[in-house]
Amino acid sequence: LMFAALLSEVSIRTIAVIWVVFLTILVFFKRRKMDPPSPSGSWPVVGHLLSLGRAPHLKLTEWRKQYGDVYTVRMGMEDVVVLNGYRAIKEALVDYKDAFSSRPNVYVLNLVSGFGEDIVMSPFNQAYKEKRKFAYSALRTLGMRMGPGSMEENIRDEARQLCLKLSEQGDAQPSDITDNLTVSVANIICSMVFGKRYDYDDENFLELSKVANKLVAQLGSSQLMTVFPILRFVPGVNSSNRILVECMEEVHAFLRQEITKHRETMDKENPRDFIDLLLAELETQEKTDCFKEENIEWIIQDLFVAGVETTATTLRWGLLYMVLCPEEQQKVQAELDSVLGADHDVPTLAHRSQLPYTEATIMEIQRIRAIVPLAAPHTPNENTTFRGYDIPAGTQVFPNLWSANMDPEFWPDPEKFDPRRFLDSDGKVVTRPESYMPFSTGRRVCLGEQLAKMELFLLFSSLLKHVTFKLPEGAAAPSTDGCMGITLVPSRINMCISQR
Secondary structure, eight states, rough: OHHHHHHHHHHHHHHHHHHHHHHHHHHSSSSSOOOOOSSSSSSSSTBTTTHHHHHHHHHHHHHHHHSSSEEEEETTTTTEEEEEHHHHHOOOOOOTTTSOOOOOHHHHHHTTTTTTTSSSOOOOHHHHHHHHHHHHHHHTTTOSSSTTTTTTHHHHHHHHHHHHHHHHHHHSOOBBBBHHHHHHHHHHHHHHHTTOOOOOTOOHHHHHHHHHHHOOOOOHHHHHHOGGGGGGGGGGTTTTHHHHHHHHHHHHHHHHHHHHHHHHHHOTTOOOOOHHHHHHHHHHSSSSSOOOOHHHHHHHHOOOOHHHHHOOOOOOHHHHHHHOOHHHHHHHHHHHHHTTTOOSHHHHOGGGGHEEEEEEEHHHHHHHTSSSOOOOOBBBOEEEETEEEOOOOOOOEEEEHHHHHOOOTSSSTTTOOGGGGOOOSSSSOOOSSTTTTTOOOOOSSSSTHHHHHHHEEEEHHHHHHHHHHOOOOOOOOSSSSOOOOSSOOOOOOBBBEEOO
């Protein structure tokens, strides 16, 4: 019995010694894993969610001062890496583009992208490359470029319709023009995708716009399910998931009808619009793994969700800052008048180089209120080392674009609205300013960047050429905080609209 006890003790000691030796080998002969620093205050299950609150971009930017440009936050049960500031974001998305160009496996994002059938949230693989290459080529074919045959005339026509609509409303009663802006931008997308625009009161178009807006709103309210996807199985809690699915089904039902109509009437030799080009490409590809029937609806949905909400919201922020800074509105209008004279038509893209203050004002609008403060999440396809930190494959990586656009190192007094930031000493527009990424950067840069720039210039300059916006007499100045959903949206405000 004593011998057995002694043997047991020896065995325990032996195991202990072996374990110590093993740990020593790990320490000295194997590189230790280096995680990015993480803020204190992470709670079990929820992580840092309570600290992030309703304005996560602000808290993440605040934490940058203490934890640096690269740190980790706990989102529920998962670690998420946050990139802050121009240098870290550019280094990751441009210099390390091979490592950070894919998308993470997140339930809600998978749901709204057909589990990678679209372009925006598709994993970075050969199928993604083929889809993006086609879409970019198709958009250029349809006029997403400068010069003859561009989308310019379509956008100018829409600008005329918008100014006419506002003139019909008159200036007797203050009004909110959010819906009018949304319809105008949506019609530009419709002219590219469906080959036609819709009247402002068209029932089918209004229904599509209503459902699309609801889809965007539900995406914004589904953040909790993004972190805790298991909630979609919990009755009473999963209503946002159910509504999201219903909205997508309605949007896709409308799209399927349009696709069917196009199939019946298309001329392969003379494609009319984006749908015709998609169908022609599908036949050419002969249903390869890279381009399939299932891709068509999801790619079109991308154009609407990413193209309408973002541009319309940017215009809303622009008009908000014009009523808050009437002196800036007057400067833009004075420049427009000096270049265009008494001409009552809308500006052209050829005028852009002659309107530097107008262009700088649009750039300042995009800087001061990044409509997507946190860019869509990236992820490394394989284990990656970045700035000395180990980032496992599949980890969500959030580029905090807000931290770059509001960085006092590059933008002194960043909360002050000042278009002169984007003008050089000769009064010309600074074309490639540092720490300015309204469309993100790298391989996943916004596909419709060129179209968005055309829309913003032509619509914004047309509005200020023909209309003056101001707050009702005695009205309190509206907040510029915004509400964070899928985009950072300003509050709806009633403005006095007077014809010039």
